[in-house]
Amino acid sequence: MLYLLLSILCTASLIFIFKLYERYGVHTFQAIVVNYVVCVLVGLMFPGGNDVLQPEIFTRTWAYFAMALGIIFIVNFYLIAITAQKVGVTVASVAAKISLVIPVLFSLLVLKTTVKDYTWLNYAGMAAALVAIILSSIRPQAKEGGAKVSVVLAVVLPLIIFLNSGIADSLINYTNQYHLQPHEASQFTMLTFATSAVVGLLAYVYQSIRTKASFRRRSILAGVILGIPNYLSIFFLILALAYFNNDGAFFYPINNIGIILAGAGGAVILFKEKLTPLNILGLVLAVLALVLVSYQEIIANLF
Template identity: 45%
Template sequence: MHYLILCILANVGIFLCFRQFKAYGLNTFQAIVFNYITCVGTGIIFLGDSTLLMEINYNKPWVIIGIVLGLIFISTFYLMALTTQRFSMTVSSIASKMSLIIPVIISLLILKVQSKEYTVFNYFGMFMAIPAIVMSSFKKRGVEGSDFTRLAILLPIAVFLLGGLIDSSINYTSYHYLSETVEPIFPIVIFSSAAFIGIISMMVSGQRITLGNFIGGAILGAINYFSIYFLIRTLSYFNNDGAVVYPMLNVGIILLSAFVSILIFKEKLSRLNQTGLLLAILSIVLLSFEELLALLF
């Protein structure tokens, strides 16, 4: 259970970093690239036995999945940063963590895998996801000092969709391909891929590297690595039952992010935003209340 708590804290730490990047005037994308470079270094250091890296074989499915996830990770991370900076930590956390709906829908409609008999409450929870994101994100006045536009709402929705793809991929890979030996190596593959893509993008765009971006990215990278590592360890602890893990994890992240936003950064939520926040929490609880009750009792 302590891995779950650490995972919640690490995820909120990521949103805090995004929030501070704007405050310190850092280049968000450049910091994110350095973040992934740091993730690779952190992963290798805490791996202990470097010979385990020999397990990386490009013929293995989990390695290929990790490489593809690198592209999705850096794209999603950048969109999460923009959402945090243009809206708030609360909106970004809701958009990214409501994504647990996506793996459920994919299992039902595409993979035709149903691990339980879904009730009307479960389906109601699924359908509440998008309204919750829209309501929590809506602003009557400017986003970044300008009038709120319809295009702005696409940021949290994109984070929601890509976050769901990431959750589905990690859960699927953890269940089918990851042994305890390669669990710490899988994040290294993902982060190496994301770092490589980011470095190429920086070289093509000719960005000038600054010390501030490097330091900001390094701090974010250490937190980011452990957010994924603790997630994998949490899934392993709960026998890879994502239906139990993701509701507890995501509700915890949403609540703590909202608390930090309001208490520390004095971010104000309108009644519509507050309703969206409550709707997001209710949606997650309705989707998985059977598993949560079973865990408690």
């Protein structure tokens, strides 16, 4: 349970940090690139972290899954940052974690770690997840630089995050089930973040050449502050998932409900984010959707 709690706290803190970037004028993409370099440096301090520097790492069956995950991570990370800054912390956390519908279905239909018959409540939960994203995203008077936030930022962007996050969680679950041993968690996390760092650095070099943009020194400190909890969020996620016997259908609802509630609570308390009645309804619906999708597993494990 300790790993579960640490995973929730580390993940929720990432969205808060993104919001602070906006407040202190941090260049988000530069900080994200630095963040992944920091993740690699943090990983080197864990047992087995140095193994990722050896060519033999690519003989592991999970290596290419880690690299694919690294690409998904940096793309989705940037999208979550923009959503938190332009739309809101609550919708960013809801969009990223209501995506649990995807890994749960993957766990049930592909991994078959849990066997159950679908009921109308499960399907209602899946439908409620999509509605929750839309309701929590609505910001009628939201403004950025004097202009109303566009429909793309307010609705379509959270939906893209929903899909990317679901695919990433499913990939972690699959790799953990068939290819990864518990003692390899730090190596897997290390290679994932190393891939994100390389992709980010290449993208930054291309962007710098094209736009002649200069690097901001504050991006280094901002990247360090983000990188440490970012690495630990995945490391603790893998350990917590293993603790729950890789039962993603049970683990992800509990984990993601915690992150959504922590994100919403932090948005209101730390950033004075105002939630409309529709936003609150979307938040409640998000939690309800997670419960409905996996209520059989939750009941079986808790009772």
